[in-house]
Amino acid sequence: TRPTVEPTRPATKPTASPSVAGCPQGEHQREVEAYLARLGGFGRVTVDGRQSAADCDAIRKFQRRYDIRPAHGRAGPTTHDVAKRLATTDTARCRAGSGTTFCIDLTRQTTWVMRNGKVLVPPTVTRTGMPGYRTPAGTFTINYRNVKEWSDPYEVWLPYWQHFTQGMGFHQTTTYLHEKSIGSHGCVNLLPGDAIRYWKLGKVGSKVVLVGRRPGT
Template identity: 35%
Template sequence: MRHCIRPAAALTVAAASLLWALAPATAVPATESACQAPTGPYQRDLEKHLGRPVDGRQSQDDCRAIRAFQSKHRTLRQDGYADLATYRTMVVVEATPKPNAAGICPVRSYRVTCVDMDRQILWVQTGNRVGFGPVAIRTGRDAQETRPGWHTIYLRNRDQVSTLYDNAPMPYAQFFDGGQALHGHPGDLYDGGGSAGCINLTVTDAASLWDLLDIDDSLYVWGVKPGTGS
């Protein structure tokens, strides 16, 4: 079975900020001008990361700091609103110096692709040397979770399309367990509640991973995707 991508229902946020969160993102230069974004669902996380007072309430200084972070890391929104995509970017930034600091991904003499479902990030290491990532990913939603444990890439198809979900594109697909694969997700990586079991990456990251990995490469998957039951 070569499939595993399907749009899922959008995550809900507090009613007070729902309309804002769904509004089209507008790139706003990170200047000292007034910042109009309200409190976002990941406000406290961004406040802590940016060294702001952690009170979960948006202020002008908070908004400008978040907006500057978004501009620096080229997130979709650059208006100071602490949304999911900004939070996921923050997780990658925090993990970058030493993604395997907790030592959960096994260190081997050969190349291992490490898939941390707790943090929704992926990186590739050989021994203790990280050769790719970490990058943001999206794993399986409730009842279609990505299967944890050791896996091996057994099939690759640069131009794969889903045979189950309306011929949805799965560029740079690298299959590791039944219908589950590493592959690019065209569009917004953070839309919906998760994949149908695959490990989704941005198309750019999936292309880079395609160039790095090959048949018989090893993956190690662990953890729980936030918002799923197992």
């Protein structure tokens, strides 16, 4: 008897990742959707792991807010990292007390502002000292401010400078904030809009509380 030969079946094409026009799905789609839903304020997202026009708009809005480049709506590694850090920041770790307090979570590389024990400015991203220039944890006060300070050691202008200890302070970042292979020389780097907001809220005598430790330092 002759062996039975199965008919040849056409190869099945792999299913492409769901996407919308000009907005491909990223490898962290579901996680980013969940973090944005938890954070709120970026528009409607559906936590299902599938890209949609609404999801894309929300992710783009998030990327523009935190200067994640390019702001193309794709849930890639940087977007996932930033969203996770912000969504998991515990603002209660900052023992703020009365008055205005600037809080920094060195472990998550996030910062926020509290007033009289309540969150005034929700967590945003920061970048602190790189290996060899660790930003210390502790409680300090702003003791000097200058809208544009010149750094002699590093020969660079530091916009919205607010010093709080050992030559370290808040200032607008002078490089791409999300470049994780580098860091500051101990300062708390801020995005331009955040640096301006911190400048307007701060004054000599304002309290600064830093908790945790930047990984790798």
